[in-house]
Amino acid sequence: MSSQVLWFVSRGSGLALLAGFSAVAVLGIAARLGSVPKGWSRLGLGELHRTLALFCVAFLGLHVLTAILDPYVTIGWAATVLPFASPYRATAIGLGALAVDLGGTVLITSLARRRLGYRAWRAVHWLGYLAWPAAFWHSVTAGADLRTWWVTLMVWGCAAAVATACLARLLSWRPL
Amino acid sequence: MTRSAVSLGAAVRPSSAAAPGALPRLLPLCPPRPPRPASLDSHLSRYGPPPCSAPGQRDMRTLIAEVGRAGLTGRGGARFPTADKLAAVAAGRAPAVIGNGTEGEPASAKDKVLMARSPHLVLDGAVLAAQMVGASQAVIVAHRDALDILGQAAAERRRARLDQVRVTVRAAADRFVAGQASAVVRWIEHGVPAPTAMPPRLSDRGLGGRPTLVQNVETLAHLALIARYGARWFRSVGTPAEPGSMLVTVAGAVREPCVLEIAIGTPVGQVLDLAGGPAAPLHALLLGGYCGAWVDAAQAVGRPFSAAGLAGLGAEPGAGLIVALPAGACGLAETARVVRYLADESAGQCGPCRFGLPAVASELERVAGGRPADLGLLRKWLGQVDGRGGCAHPSGAVRLVRSALRTFGTELTQHAAGSCGGTAQVLPVPSPGPR
Amino acid sequence: MARLRVDFIACQGRGLCAEALPELITLDDWGFPIVSGQPVPPRLWPDARETVRSCPLLALRLERVNR
Numbered sequence: 175m176s177s178q179v180l181w182f183v184s185r186g187s188g189l190a191l192l193a194g195f196s197a198v199a200v201l202g203i204a205a206r207l208g209s210v211p212k213g214w215s216r217l218g219l220g221e222l223h224r225t226l227a228l229f230c231v232a233f234l235g236l237h238v239l240t241a242i243l244d245p246y247v248t249i250g251w252a253a254t255v256l257p258f259a260s261p262y263r264a265t266a267i268g269l270g271a272l273a274v275d276l277g278g279t280v281l282i283t284s285l286a287r288r289r290l291g292y293r294a295w296r297a298v299h300w301l302g303y304l305a306w307p308a309a310f311w312h313s314v315t316a317g318a319d320l321r322t323w324w325v326t327l328m329v330w331g332c333a334a335a336v337a338t339a340c341l342a343r344l345l346s347w348r349p350l
Numbered sequence: 351m352t353r354s355a356v357s358l359g360a361a362v363r364p365s366s367a368a369a370p371g372a373l374p375r376l377l378p379l380c381p382p383r384p385p386r387p388a389s390l391d392s393h394l395s396r397y398g399p400p401p402c403s404a405p406g407q408r409d410m411r412t413l414i415a416e417v418g419r420a421g422l423t424g425r426g427g428a429r430f431p432t433a434d435k436l437a438a439v440a441a442g443r444a445p446a447v448i449g450n451g452t453e454g455e456p457a458s459a460k461d462k463v464l465m466a467r468s469p470h471l472v473l474d475g476a477v478l479a480a481q482m483v484g485a486s487q488a489v490i491v492a493h494r495d496a497l498d499i500l501g502q503a504a505a506e507r508r509r510a511r512l513d514q515v516r517v518t519v520r521a522a523a524d525r526f527v528a529g530q531a532s533a534v535v536r537w538i539e540h541g542v543p544a545p546t547a548m549p550p551r552l553s554d555r556g557l558g559g560r561p562t563l564v565q566n567v568e569t570l571a572h573l574a575l576i577a578r579y580g581a582r583w584f585r586s587v588g589t590p591a592e593p594g595s596m597l598v599t600v601a602g603a604v605r606e607p608c609v610l611e612i613a614i615g616t617p618v619g620q621v622l623d624l625a626g627g628p629a630a631p632l633h634a635l636l637l638g639g640y641c642g643a644w645v646d647a648a649q650a651v652g653r654p655f656s657a658a659g660l661a662g663l664g665a666e667p668g669a670g671l672i673v674a675l676p677a678g679a680c681g682l683a684e685t686a687r688v689v690r691y692l693a694d695e696s697a698g699q700c701g702p703c704r705f706g707l708p709a710v711a712s713e714l715e716r717v718a719g720g721r722p723a724d725l726g727l728l729r730k731w732l733g734q735v736d737g738r739g740g741c742a743h744p745s746g747a748v749r750l751v752r753s754a755l756r757t758f759g760t761e762l763t764q765h766a767a768g769s770c771g772g773t774a775q776v777l778p779v780p781s782p783g784p785r
Numbered sequence: 786m787a788r789l790r791v792d793f794i795a796c797q798g799r800g801l802c803a804e805a806l807p808e809l810i811t812l813d814d815w816g817f818p819i820v821s822g823q824p825v826p827p828r829l830w831p832d833a834r835e836t837v838r839s840c841p842l843l844a845l846r847l848e849r850v851n852r
Binding site: 545546547699700701702703705706709730731734738739740 | 791792793794795796797798813814815816817819
């Protein structure tokens, strides 16, 4: 497989993942809001959050694989999970590894939710609020070709969506 | 504070170390004036020494079997067979023992009086229960009215090196639901007097994750006597199906409101007479507790005060409360006040209780105030709240309201047209204090 | 035989369960689930398991009852 194809798939999948994980984040944050718009299904939003997250994780495999296999840049397998272990653009890739670590922890605890118990699962799930910014900053520094207008639109659109969801959540926070 | 009374009509034996023949068994034979707790010496001279000092495991299994033969059931309201609970906890590792003297029920005083008059009987029972399940210590959670006396009695025993088991006494929380078994555990562990989800059962995982025995203090007192005098003695009063004696609080429109010890199955009218008899013509009785049931007074006086005797009236002995409602009081208004109190006292953890009880209370207040109310909606909400919650609190409130609608049918009609004319306030409802 | 049980202390009335299994779960006037005490018919067991999984508070349980 030519280096260019791997490069495109890696960057393309990265962009798709940014959109995907942003949607997952928005759906997850929205689940905690007090009410849903009329006609919207709480169950549907919840299931979508879960299904989309799992799909993105699978897609993430493709993103990481094509980036590692690309002979043009040297990243190394270790850098997928060890932040700042990549010889090529250590910080940018490192942020991606951080997102994988944090997101991976959220994933594993969610799959074992029943055994873990609600309180422990919920505590770990908060890491999602760290995983998304790490993934976002990774995509801006390591990936996004901000000279392309629609890439810029997508990137900042995702940021705006997540920021809006966070704001809505903060504003709807009722004292216990 | 009510005082304890001597059972009338039965021969009163002088204190002796022989098995007490008649009632009272738990309360002092001759209540001292002014009221004070029985000292360790008088306790030992009346009942004899504590049953076992260094029991072996087989002795404990035999003792649990004896408790089973005696047919002792919990005196906290649930009436669960005590021997079964003991056996379940004894089967676990490193169990814990808690004596429950919280008595969150405002109108009930039996546990307070027992702890204040016969603290050593309660402590005997706690120590014995700990030995029976293999625990190295016991905690008694006591209502603050009896806390000092119980604490001093425990200290007296420590000085006399009486017990193999360490007993500590702690203050109970001042909430209605604080007396629920899992709420007591959570109060001790985290300072939160609210029930926890079950499963797991407390006998499997309770205090600190260990198998935990939670027993009402009156049950512990009976335990202390069964260990001394045996099952047959215990069964010599009461009914075959519900043996033994029980403490009851008689309050409301009686001449001498008090805490009494009666044989289970004593006719309700006789119990009222033991409290001096009605102070006014009676309309209804509240039996069991604020989560109990109203019954028509005329129908109830001939019935035995036991689970079997009261079942036909839709009531239970519960926590041994009998409140007499005079004809001059309005049962609906009383119920409305109590249900509002129960709604305020919800732990607030479960939706049906947190939202349903205040809704029921509001509707009931409308009924009591003679304002237009939707009885159909009230009954619908009762159906929605019943049996749905983390503890029995909402179900208890539903039982109370349903019994009120049944018993005060005449008033319901009168209230629909305005008022029934009843004015007196009989049931004590604590005003909301700082939390 | 299997029965659905709600842990009302964990439940926060989000209502996903009533959407997932309307045959057996309805909501009361305050949004909390009313679950029939009857055993779950075997044809609904897969749906019941999915409903249990979908509760965000882990407040729903499917209990095996051997009676």
